[in-house]
Amino acid sequence: MNHAKPLADNGTLKERASAMTSIVSYPKRCSLWGDSSFRGNCDGRLFLGLVLKYRPELVADPMMGSGTTRDVIAWLNRTEGTRIQYWGGDLSGGFNLHAHELPGRFNFIWLHPPYWNIIRYSDDPADLSACDDYGHFVERLRVCLKRCYGALTPGGRLAVLVGDVRRRGSYKPIVRDVMNMEGELGRLRSVIIKAQHNCRSDRIAYSRMEDVPIQHEYCVVFQRDR
Numbered sequence: 001m002n003h004a005k006p007l008a009d010n011g012t013l014k015e016r017a018s019a020m021t022s023i024v025s026y027p028k029r030c031s032l033w034g035d036s037s038f039r040g041n042c043d044g045r046l047f048l049g050l051v052l053k054y055r056p057e058l059v060a061d062p063m064m065g066s067g068t069t070r071d072v073i074a075w076l077n078r079t080e081g082t083r084i085q086y087w088g089g090d091l092s093g094g095f096n097l098h099a100h101e102l103p104g105r106f107n108f109i110w111l112h113p114p115y116w117n118i119i120r121y122s123d124d125p126a127d128l129s130a131c132d133d134y135g136h137f138v139e140r141l142r143v144c145l146k147r148c149y150g151a152l153t154p155g156g157r158l159a160v161l162v163g164d165v166r167r168r169g170s171y172k173p174i175v176r177d178v179m180n181m182e183g184e185l186g187r188l189r190s191v192i193i194k195a196q197h198n199c200r201s202d203r204i205a206y207s208r209m210e211d212v213p214i215q216h217e218y219c220v221v222f223q224r225d226r
């Protein structure tokens, strides 16, 4: 008989999420939210933990991909009786964060941008993943992040989920470049290290790699001053 608790045990999920520390690891993806077949999608538990901690009323995700954050908020509103308002956009649905303002102001904005051009989402020149030059990618990401910062209410928080990338023996520390934007993006409040599981790159024989494989990403949280 299997006595393991189901992953969808709401109480346990919420307790674990709100007890989050600066290191998180979710070996088995929670299937309640988003689409696990969407490349580069994220497990919703880290986002859930931050929402439970900050208790925002107005939440936005301008690169929502398969809609993981949208689903988490709908689930919270349904199971907790919260009334969190949510707005999500994505280039695939016509919202270009590089060029368009967010539709209002928010207490909490989550941004999970492409990992440079590791996964190419489209050939649209506005797509950050279509930018092959790393320096240009960082500059365009900066425009997107500053736009998010501009849409925060005073005291609001911006959480950015980013992963570093290695290309042809050269390490591109995206998280360093994002953290160096402190000041433009408010005050740095938290850096969370998230273990990565079930990536396509896991299928590569690590023993043959010259460098240490990257198996983590970061969630960096900034706060806008009051």
Ligand SMILES: C[S@@+](CC[C@H](N)C(=O)[O-])C[C@H]1O[C@@H](n2cnc3c(N)ncnc32)[C@H](O)[C@@H]1O
Residues within 6 Å of the ligand: 034, 035, 038, 039, 040, 041, 042, 043, 062, 063, 064, 065, 066, 067, 068, 069, 089, 090, 091, 092, 095, 096, 097, 098, 112, 113, 114, 115, 121, 126, 127, 128, 129
């Ligand atoms: C890493 S995915 C987000 C995955 C999402 N968190 C999920 O769980 O499904 C990055 C997303 O950024 C979007 N994107 C890329 N450039 C964009 C832009 N200029 N404006 C808005 N969205 C953009 C892509 O279409 C893609 O869906």
